[in-house]
Amino acid sequence: MTIVPTGSPGRPPTPSDRGAGPLLRAWREQRRVSQLELALRAGSSARHISFVETGRSRPSEEMVLRLAEHLEVPVRERNALLLAAGYAPHYPETPLDDPSMDALREGVERLIEGYEPYPALVMNAMYDVMAANRGITMLLDGVPGSLLVPPLNAMRLTLHPEGLAPRIRNLRAWRGHLLEQMERQIALRRSAPLRALYEEVAAYPLPSGTTDDEPGEGPGAEARAYFALPMRIEHEGRVLSFISSVSTFNTPMDVTVAELAIETFLPADPATVKYLHALMF
Known part of the structure; x- marks a missing residue:
């Protein structure tokens, strides 16, 4: 669960010959x-x-x-x-392993650990996983080692045909949600590396036989109406349902902090709650 520093995810700030x-x-x-x-x-x-x-x-x-x-x-x-405009940068970009970031790292790690047994992870602007709890580790069971080489990338892990994609029961809908999320981030940040990542994962072929099911289909699923689009994923013969929420820091004064996001997965039905508590406690 240790936060893993990675390289800068965005474009390097370079001056323009034509000014600001x-x-x-x-x-x-x-x-x-x-x-x-x-x-x-x-x-x-x-x-x-x-x-x-x-x-x-x-x-x-x-x-x-x-x-x-x-x-x-x-x-x-x-x-x-x-x-x-001819001025010095105003916002520092402090590596996560810098001693000045100790309080941030420890606080974030305590936060996602306290969310267990439910999955939670920390990502940067390129969706590289900086830290994850045991709930995420559980979902990654069976993912080949080639996709688990640091830095882990949440979009690759989820959408790659050898990653989580074959186990996501509503893959078409969930994939569409993730790609739309990336498109919004590209429009906001205008990041060439993020655009390249989007083009890569959008080109992944759908696993053979992909057909979105409806809530209530599959082993261990319950028929119910969800209040938001869930990710419905198989784990050891059961279908678990999660609603995703992403949090960022208010008024960040550092580039690194501004680009961190904490994603938590809230169980979307009682069966998922019961299963996760039985599995981890």
Whole structure:
């Protein structure tokens, strides 16, 4: 369950020869915000925003950060905007094994351990698994060693035809949910490595004989209406049902922390609760 540091998952922040203006305009257009609306949010004027975007005016460091905040620019890309504007990066990127991260690591590990027997894991922006509890380890029973070589990747483990995919009873629906989630992250972060990962896992063939079942089908399943799309996965002849929830840190001041996410799997029916408690306790 130890958190495993990995390399940087996003693009390295590099300055732009044209300054921060084109980058800010691209983020504004992606967020579908007009110059006037952005100016009102940031306490500026549409004229000044236009001058910044065209390079006629150099924004202050405070203005770059303010505009980035109102455009919901990811922390890593805020550093890139600052560099393009001629300023030093504002947000550090501290490795998870740095002593200053001890409290974070220990707190996160206690959190996911306390969630047992239900599955929980910690991922970075590339869906690399940084830490996982025994509930996740249980679900990975039978996955070939070639997919378990660090850094583990949650999307590869789930969607690879030799990973969890053959055991997920509603694979088409769950796969569609995961790919849509990745598409949203790509739109938010504009990360080339994340796009490459998406193209890789989206191209995985579906396991032979894949047919989505309905709740209530299969050994050990119960007929019931779910309040959210569950992942329905076989384990030792039973069908377990989980609802996924993802949590991130509020107001992160470090790139590494900003890109961490904690995913927990809540049992979606009493049979899954009973089985997991009997299995682990």
